[in-house]
Amino acid sequence: MKSEISKALSDFLFEYETPRQVLVRNRRVGVVCRLIQLGVLAYIIGWVFIYEKGYQSTDTAVSSIFTKMKGVGYTSVNGHERVWDVSDYVFPPQGDSSFVVMTNYILTEGQQMGRCPELEGKQCSSDTDCEEGRFKRQMTGICVNSTKTCEVLAWCPVEDDHSIPHPPLLMSAENYTLFIKNSVTFPIFGVTRTNLVEGVDAAYISKCLYHPQDAPLCPIFKLGDIVKLSGFNFETIAQMGGAIGIVVDWTCNFDADVKHCKPQYNFHGLYGNPAETDQARASVGYNFRYAKYYLENNVQKRTLMKVFGIRIEIIVQSLARKFDIIPTFTAIGSGVGIFGVATVVCDLVLLYLLPKREYYKNMKFKYTDTSVQDPDSEAGSIETELSNVRDLCMSVYQSVKN
Structure with missing residues (x-):
């Protein structure tokens, strides 16, 4: 257990991963890669810089x-x-x-505080029909026989806004x-x-x-x-x-x-x-009301106006x-990062969709060991040549197999 932990820690500290570039001569993959890169370039130039003006900073007033x-x-x-x-x-x-x-x-015009009959249309036949709370105004509980409407405590005469002037007065x-x-x-x-x-x-x-x-x-x-x-x-x-x-x-x-x-x-x-x-x-x-108050014979009165307006x-x-250099560099940097989408898509096509995917996997991934000598030394050079021969034989074998 101790040796496994030590080995894992050693691998983490002393191993280094580096990308290996493989030149793939495949027309379909090459066309897909270029089309994606062209789309990304059109997005950066057309949308980010021309339409959204990503090279400028903004402000509101x-x-x-x-x-x-x-x-x-x-x-x-x-x-x-x-x-x-x-x-x-x-x-x-x-x-x-x-x-x-x-x-x-x-x-x-000429409204003053007092008691007066409610508007016509809200009929009553007895005082019981004029109970408090039935209508919007304050009822006195009396049915006025002459008008057959309830008596109210309000600014009298009561406003009649059932008929709106047409055409408009103004x-x-x-x-x-x-x-x-x-x-x-x-x-x-x-x-x-x-x-x-x-x-x-x-x-x-x-x-x-x-x-x-x-x-x-x-x-x-x-x-x-x-x-x-x-x-x-x-x-x-x-x-x-x-x-x-x-x-x-x-x-x-x-x-x-x-x-x-x-x-x-x-x-x-x-x-x-x-x-x-x-x-x-x-x-x-849209409407609202406002009133103008005045005194007449020491009695407070008002003129009420219901206003309709625009x-x-x-x-x-x-x-x-x-123009600002910071958003410009930010837009360029994000655009360059998006170019990596083409590589990801093409790798997926190579490694999982094409008939020769096993061959491409062997060409893309290579494993090394710390026990291998420096390739600059004589032994390292011999081992490097043997590795190249082995890779070539594997390529031939895969081609015959497919």
Whole structure:
């Protein structure tokens, strides 16, 4: 046992394995090897370097967004005319990257806290039908005989939002304009850019309007064009509301001049896809409520407005690249390593698939012993010649056998 352990330890410490190269003259194996190497080379050059640009390092931007809406709306409801400006139809008004433009509304004026009958349609025949918790509002437990509806404690008169105005009351919103000012900084490369790039000055902004082909760098957008480019119909989305995303794409190559780093604008419908034809789906559109409070004869009252609008989400997407020696060497090293796949595949074909696999095994693997003398010595030279003769005889024998 001790001798076996000693022998195993000796073999581990004093043996050295070295690859033995065998030149195999086989057309099929040679073609397979070259095809695999060609595929690996195409992958390294085409995918890693050209498509993925593996010779460059990357960075994403730190971004800020400033927005400003302009335009005036007009409505005439039941003979009551009103003009709507930015402070009336934009929520919130601070110029954030996410905001809502009102396109339709339901107005309930002169509400005050008190007791009043519930909306028609929720019928009752006695006070027992008006138990607390049956409906969303706070019940008083009284059935109002004149209306056959339950009495509630609420802001009265109760809002009636069953009928949404059609066509939308603020169809003029289609002509509103949106100004986007965007600044991005790539900290790794120390580059700062804005969407007001070279050539986009005050004179240009005063007369431009964004168009995908004619004016792709103009930062002023017509709301109707935004809706159209996102795939929606303006009247459809304006009636019940929806959401649209404006993507500002900064994809830059800083191996070229920085002035070529310019934004691209893309528009996407985020909610309320026009292809959704199922009218039974829940929570259609986008809306919210807000109230304006005031005092009248020392009684607090409010005007409640249910707002339907287009929610605009401005999203900055960025990726900058620049040549870097470290990822270049990494890509080359990994590519060279992949070349070893050809050798592995060809060895499998040689040793396990070809008819002469036993012959190739004998040619590929050779065992030596530490007792063999140095081949440079006279005895070693004789033994080397005998080994070569033995290998030749084995080759002839295998050829005759096969």
